[in-house]
Amino acid sequence: VLHVVLRCRVPREGAEVPTLSEVFPGANWHERETHDFFGIRFTGHPDLSPFLLPEDADYHPLRKDFTGAA
Amino acid sequence: VLLEKTPDAVGAGVILPDGHETFVLNLGPQHPATHGVLRVKLTMDGEYILRAEPVPGYIHRMHEKMGENRTWAQFLPNTSRIDYLSAMTYTHAYVLVVERAAGIEVPPRAEYLRVITSELNRISSHLVWFGAFLLDLGGFTPLLYAFDDREKILDLLESVTGRG
Numbered sequence: 745v746l747h748v749v750l751r752c753r754v755p756r757e758g759a760e761v762p763t764l765s766e767v768f769p770g771a772n773w774h775e776r777e778t779h780d781f782f783g784i785r786f787t788g789h790p791d792l793s794p795f796l797l798p799e800d801a802d803y804h805p806l807r808k809d810f811t812g813a814a
Numbered sequence: 815v816l817l818e819k820t821p822d823a824v825g826a827g828v829i830l831p832d833g834h835e836t837f838v839l840n841l842g843p844q845h846p847a848t849h850g851v852l853r854v855k856l857t858m859d860g861e862y863i864l865r866a867e868p869v870p871g872y873i874h875r876m877h878e879k880m881g882e883n884r885t886w887a888q889f890l891p892n893t894s895r896i897d898y899l900s901a902m903t904y905t906h907a908y909v910l911v912v913e914r915a916a917g918i919e920v921p922p923r924a925e926y927l928r929v930i931t932s933e934l935n936r937i938s939s940h941l942v943w944f945g946a947f948l949l950d951l952g953g954f955t956p957l958l959y960a961f962d963d964r965e966k967i968l969d970l971l972e973s974v975t976g977r978g
Contacts, residue, residue: 781878796871805879 754784763789781806825857825865834859843872899942902928902935902971931974938967 754761763786765772775786776795783804786792794801803810826838836857843853851872857865881889893908894901906928913920945960 794871796874798871799869805876808882810879 759784760787761785762787765789780804783807828857830859836864843869897939899939900935902931902975906932927974931971934967934970938964938971941967 752761759782761784763771763775765775765786766788772790773795775789776792778784779786779789779792780795780797780801781804793799797803797805825836828836830836836859839856839858841854841856843851853869853872855867855869856863857867877892890905890908893904896904912918941960941964945957945964948956
């Protein structure tokens with residue numbers, strides 16, 4: 745069994761990485777969640793609409809500059 | 815026929831080759847089969863489901879965000895959710911382990927509060943069992959009595975913890 749961890753840096757503004765969902769279908773929902781919470785766009789993802797956030801959400805609450813709610 | 819995602823209308827009002835028109839039906843977020851809430855947006859052709867889109871976020875509490883501005887003692891590992899009907903008991907067990915490992919002795923007042931809240935929580939948990947069990951047997955009224963009493967306990971626990 746081979747375990748691989750892949751890390752990559754993305755710029756804070758306009759954060760964007762290619763989707764893995766075509767290789768690993770299970771990545772689909774993880775990428776939607778990551779987009780919800782951190783605002784990272786996964787290019788080529790079939791549907792990045794809000795997943796765990798309300799369907800009209802346009803904010804990314806786990807960014808550290810998102811404050812005041814907690 | 816499996817419909818592709820149509821972002822605007824989620825597949826509503828699509829005319830199928832046989833002339834049928836699709837519509838969207840919401841399963842949930844509350845429905846008789848739910849424990850916890852989940853909504854599924856169903857695109858229907860009559861009684862047939864063509865597309866099902868799960869909407870799972872209703873019980874997400876953004877716990878990670880809550881942890882950003884709290885100290886460790888204010889933000890313990892969430893053992894409460896192991897059994898959400900008996901949350902106090904699990905937190906109690908967790909802090910006992912930490913305190914034993916660290917050799918911490920807490921004041922008698924804390925011990926009393928912990929035992930009282932754990933026992934109240936045990937009663938409120940059993941009230942849910944009792945009410946739901948009789949509900950499954952076909953009796954609706956016992957559930958109302960059980961939940962009426964349970965609410966009184968939850969009010970007390972909320973005054974201790976800050977949340978219900």
